[in-house]
Amino acid sequence: xxxxxxxxxxxxxxxxxxxxxxxxxxxxxxxxxxxxxxxxxxxxxxxxxxxxxxxxxxxxxxxxxxxxxxxxxxxxxxxxxxxxxxxxxxxxxxxxxxxxxxxxxxxxxxxxxxxxxxxxxxxxxxxxxxxxxxxxxxxxxxxxxxxxxxxxxxxxxxxxxxxxxxxxxxxxxxxxxxxxxxxxxxxxxxxxxxxxxxxxxxxxxxxxxxxxxxxxxxxxxxxxxxxxxxxxxxxxxxxxxxxxxxxxxxxxxxxxxxxxxxxxxxxxxxxxxxxxxxxxxxxxxxxxxxxxxxxxxxxxxxxxxxxxxxxxxxxxxxxxxxxxxxxxxxxxxxxxxxxxxxxxxxxxxxxxxxxxxxxxxxxxxxxxxxxxxxxxxxxxxxxxxxxxxxxxxxxxxxxxxxxxxxxxxxxxxxxxxxxxxxxxxxxxxxxxxxxxxxxxxxxxxxxxxxxxxxxxxxxxxxxxxxxxxxxxxxxxxxxxxxxxxxxxxxxxxxxxxxxxxxxxxxxxxxxxxxxxxxxxxx
Amino acid sequence: xxxxxxxxxxxxxxxxxxxxxxxxxxxxxxxxxxxxxxxxxxxxxxxxxxxxxxxxxxxxxxxxxxxxxxxxxxxxxxxxxxxxxxxxxxxxxxxxxxxxxxxxxxxxxxxxxxxxxxxxxx
Numbered sequence: 321x322x323x324x325x326x327x328x329x330x331x332x333x334x335x336x337x338x339x340x341x342x343x344x345x346x347x348x349x350x351x352x353x354x355x356x357x358x359x360x361x362x363x364x365x366x367x368x369x370x371x372x373x374x375x376x377x378x379x380x381x382x383x384x385x386x387x388x389x390x391x392x393x394x395x396x397x398x399x400x401x402x403x404x405x406x407x408x409x410x411x412x413x414x415x416x417x418x419x420x421x422x423x424x425x426x427x428x429x430x431x432x433x434x435x436x437x438x439x440x441x442x443x444x445x446x447x448x449x450x451x452x453x454x455x456x457x458x459x460x461x462x463x464x465x466x467x468x469x470x471x472x473x474x475x476x477x478x479x480x481x482x483x484x485x486x487x488x489x490x491x492x493x494x495x496x497x498x499x500x501x502x503x504x505x506x507x508x509x510x511x512x513x514x515x516x517x518x519x520x521x522x523x524x525x526x527x528x529x530x531x532x533x534x535x536x537x538x539x540x541x542x543x544x545x546x547x548x549x550x551x552x553x554x555x556x557x558x559x560x561x562x563x564x565x566x567x568x569x570x571x572x573x574x575x576x577x578x579x580x581x582x583x584x585x586x587x588x589x590x591x592x593x594x595x596x597x598x599x600x601x602x603x604x605x606x607x608x609x610x611x612x613x614x615x616x617x618x619x620x621x622x623x624x625x626x627x628x629x630x631x632x633x634x635x636x637x638x639x640x641x642x643x644x645x646x647x648x649x650x651x652x653x654x655x656x657x658x659x660x661x662x663x664x665x666x667x668x669x670x671x672x673x674x675x676x677x678x679x680x681x682x683x684x685x686x687x688x689x690x691x692x693x694x695x696x697x698x699x700x701x702x703x704x705x706x707x708x709x710x711x712x713x714x715x716x717x718x719x720x721x722x723x724x725x726x727x728x729x730x731x732x733x734x735x736x737x738x739x740x741x742x743x744x745x746x747x748x749x750x751x752x753x754x755x756x757x758x759x760x761x762x763x764x765x766x767x768x769x770x771x772x773x774x775x776x777x778x779x780x781x782x783x784x785x786x787x788x789x790x791x792x793x794x795x796x797x798x799x800x801x802x803x804x805x806x807x808x809x810x811x812x813x814x815x816x817x818x819x820x821x822x823x824x825x826x827x828x829x830x831x832x833x834x835x836x837x838x839x840x841x842x
Numbered sequence: 843x844x845x846x847x848x849x850x851x852x853x854x855x856x857x858x859x860x861x862x863x864x865x866x867x868x869x870x871x872x873x874x875x876x877x878x879x880x881x882x883x884x885x886x887x888x889x890x891x892x893x894x895x896x897x898x899x900x901x902x903x904x905x906x907x908x909x910x911x912x913x914x915x916x917x918x919x920x921x922x923x924x925x926x927x928x929x930x931x932x933x934x935x936x937x938x939x940x941x942x943x944x945x946x947x948x949x950x951x952x953x954x955x956x957x958x959x960x961x962x963x964x
Contacts, residue, residue, distance in 0.1 A: 473921065491943070495940040499952060500952075500955070510858075510878050513882070513922055518884070
């Protein structure tokens, strides 16, 4: 991804900081090389699986190092090819970005382990592991880049990988879901590309920090607002906000669980991340207009998502509609645009990634046990699989915001920020959304776990063989670890809250970010 | 010059959106391709293309003085073209496979994944 921009020749280079360079680039290089290496071992599934899991472990470790160095040393920035900042492509890690990379590492590792049992031999042979890692590379690249056009490229890397993962296997429903997913995402990309072009035409730069400075000096606020709306549509489609979310519930339930879990956990959150980044860094000159629009969209997204979920009868389709609704909470904090509200958004994103990935993974175990996602044909799981029931209840109640789990604190901060800012309507909408979420989760609980199993269907449902020990480990360890993380975030809320508050402080005052990126400016 | 560009770009966007709204999946892909071409041309127009104004710093000057044709948008378009080429190729294969598996090329008939009761793959 290193190519040069035509710019003026530069005398004098940045001071050498090799460790920083490496740490910032590693979350992109590790998945890339893992994907490549995995490609060569397509005949040896065990080795390929081990490479995939090993790559995710390395990604997680490197992301933790990156996070530690950002936490101690402040915002880190590096430019590709040693071209100083406005000309070269910058990689930037602030607390928010590095936290997202850590979450990508956690999700990636959990799903990679789960995929060892969940992905069939055919899909593995056609490159599941490779595309999974390319997807992670795109996600990490999008989190770390400080350049609008580079962000576009990372989005495309991510999209291509997700297209393949979605269609891999060639089942009719997958292909049909993929047509919808591909169409809407390509439209979004066209909008994004146009927005990037107009941004360059307006301010003459694509570096986000540089653009943030230059957009403040624009004479006509409506040029900036027009750009803001273009970016809102482009990222809004990717993030699945209110009028633009229809591709998500049409496609996320069609691929294997190990694919839809990573989509549910990470992909829409990249859209949210891009929204937060752009609307805290670049488009802050007319908050009364842009962020008010976002706030209205946040409310409508929450409500339309939960209402959509209420009528669904399929385990994963309910969860898919809840992703939409939860996106509303994440951008609610952005819409209110106070430091506390942004902290709420950051906390919510972190909590949501863990919880939602976990719920999808649990749905896969349910499918493995019973051979269906249909709630009406499920039942009795509480009796036959008590451990699974507990592991479902933890993220489900957390999603609904029951104390003391992580979702409660996330909603608590957002509501607190809303009351402080006087936004009583959005607070009311958020609380109603929470109650309706609880309704959906109790519906899954009641139907799949609590009610008596339909009898007469034979002793063993079709497609269920005996669990091998390895399969059991691969299915259960990720969901138990993720559930434990959810509980521990809920019980010791201070560390993550510290992270969220610091990330929000950096987002609310972009001066440090701009200074870090443009440090090497001639 | 700029008026011509504006008209062409607007026409491409209109044609692309029209094609996307048709029911055939082949026309859908054509529409998507037109949209990305429109975006590419938009970026090209943004770089103030014109003759006789190369982006070269004059011999005794230290900075580049406007008016000049900005070459950077063309570098961006090059990247975007490559990406849209790959994506369109993928989309073409996808619609062919979708046509074979689902058995229709009518978007209005492709609604099984949006129905309330639908079993996905494991």
